[in-house]
Amino acid sequence: MNFSWTDEQHAFRREVIKFAQGELNDDLIERDRNEQFFCEGWKKCAKFGIQGLPIPEEYGGGGADILTTVCALEALGYGCRDNGLIFSINAHMWSAEIPLLSFGTEEQKKQYLPRLVSGEWVGIHAMTEPGSGSDAYSLKTRAERKGDRYILNGSKTFITNAQLADMVIVFANLDPAKGPAGISAFIVEKGTPGFSISKKLHKMGLRTSPMAELAFTDCEVPAQNLLGKEGSGTAIFTASMEWERICILASHLGAMQRMLETSTSYATDRKQFGQPIGKFPAVAGKIAEMDIRLEASRLLLYKAAWLKSQGKHPLREAAIAKVFVSEACIKTAQDAIQIHGGYGYMTEFQIERELRDAISGTIYSGTTEVQKMIIAGLHGL
Ligand SMILES: Cc1cc2nc3c(=O)[nH]c(=O)nc-3n(C[C@H](O)[C@H](O)[C@H](O)COP(=O)(O)OP(=O)(O)OC[C@H]3O[C@@H](n4cnc5c(N)ncnc54)[C@H](O)[C@@H]3O)c2cc1C
Structure with a gap:
């Protein structure tokens, strides 16, 4: 086992x-x-080069392997306090770029990837509906083939970057009698008649990352905008979720490191009862726990990424990392607020926002309960 980054990765991280x-x-x-x-x-x-990190150079990307990508996203999460911006970037990478790269035709890749990588275009995916969240494959959006077109009808909710999107990968069922096997993915471009943003949504955290509901009303999509094959929607969604569950929380590692350092520094400077609060075991213990959670989170996330780099499908490891890192980040944000006392609760200190931002980590990309269902399922339950 080798637990160290290479010199190049260290240098990139610093950059x-x-x-x-x-x-x-x-x-x-x-x-x-x-x-x-x-x-x-x-x-x-x-x-x-962030949006294009793992995309091959021929499509304008950086051609980084998944571990280097994780290393860079962790560094981004450490240096950038705008967790909403980072979330928007992650959504664009894992739910638009990666499905296109993995399932797109050469023509689709050439048409969309360079524009997504350069940041000129924003890509999103639309799976969740008002009636289907965790039970994603029970979606009601319908697709119908008519000659050289597909006609989409339905609505989607909780769609990250919706207001910014130039293209959306939308999941719809072509043949409801087949259940999940009827689900397909379609590329719909902004401005396509019948495609609209129906309602802006307001969030507790990640407030700098836009979100809205989408409506598809007799939305006509050219047949060549099918992504993958008819019926391959679940395979596309699973593949992008595998990347997303491993990589989307890499920035949380950086945020946890930042909160640990800020809290340590505050506990050293802030004096009560004539001594630094960090000298009180109850406060020092919180600092130690923040460090323990960070170390364990790193090991779990790096291992899942390493397995993927070895060509494996780390379903179990990605689910474990998703549960652990998302919950660790929430607990660390709570501890950081507690160590900062009343100041931690004030907007000006920029710590309360970390908690608001972290809470969604146990919901998106499959809730904690769903991840546990996946893990238990692998034990035959
Ligand atoms: C910040 C954010 C960004 C998002 N971005 C997108 C996006 O870009 N595109 C997109 O398509 N979706 C997006 N989503 C939607 C997200 O994928 C769903 O919110 C998530 O899958 C949960 O679905 P739901 O909200 O309908 O909750 P539900 O599925 O209704 O779940 C409600 C509660 O019941 C629990 N539950 C459900 N089923 C089970 C079960 N079988 N066993 C135990 N507990 C269960 C859940 O864990 C949860 O606690 C986003 C969500 C958030 C919060």
């Missing part, structure tokens, strides 16, 4: 941190308050 700290944190309190997406930050990240 990402410097870029993120220098370019991505301006006016964040205001942007969070106003639910404002950081458009400039998105473009800067794209220019730096």
Whole structure:
């Protein structure tokens, strides 16, 4: 076993941190308050190469392996406090770029990937519906083949980046009698008649990442916009979820490191009863627990990424990492607030936002309960 990053990965990590700290944190309190997406930050990240990290160079990407990608996203999460921006970038990478790369025709890849990688276009995926979340494959959106077109009808909810999207990968059932085997994925471009944003949604956290509901009303899509084959929707969704569950929480590792350092520094400087609060075992214990959670989270996430780099499908390891890292980040944010006392609860200190942002980690990409169902299922339950 080799637990160390290479010299190149270390150097890249430092570069990402410097870029993120220098370019991505301006006016964040205001942007969070106003639910404002950081458009400039998105473009800067794209220019730096973040959106294209794991995409092959022939489509404009960086051609990084998954471990290097995780290393860079962890560094981004450490340097950039705008968890909403990072979430939007992750959604774009794992739910639009990766399915296109893995299932797109050469023509589709050439048409969309360079624009997504360069940040010129924003890609999203739309699976969740008002009546189907965890039970995603019971979706009601219908697709019907008519000559050289598909006609889509239905609605989608909780769609990240919806208002920014230039293209959406939408999941719909072509043959409900076949159940999940009837689900297919279609590429729908912005401006296609019958495709609209029906309602903007407001969130507790990740407020700088836009979200909305989508409506498809007799939306006509050219037959060549089918992604993969008819009926391959579940395979496409599973493949993108595997990447997403491993990589989307890499930035949480960086955020946990940042909260650990901020809290340690505060516990050293803040004095009560004539001594630094960090000298009280109850406070020092929280710092130790933050470190324990960070170390365990790193090991779980790196292992899942390493298994994928070996060509395996780490269903169990990705589910374990997803549950553990998302819950660890929430607990660490709570501890950070507690260590900062009343100041931690104030917006100005930028710690309460970390908790609001972290809470969604146990919901998106499959809830904690669903991950546990997957793990228990592998034990025959
Ligand atoms: C920040 C954020 C971003 C998102 N972005 C997108 C996106 O871009 N595209 C998209 O398609 N979707 C997106 N989603 C939707 C997300 O995938 C769903 O919210 C999630 O799958 C859960 O579905 P639900 O909200 O309908 O909850 P439900 O499925 O209704 O679950 C409600 C509760 O019941 C529990 N539960 C459900 N079934 C079981 C079971 N069998 N056993 C035990 N407990 C169970 C759940 O764990 C949960 O606690 C996003 C969600 C969030 C919060």
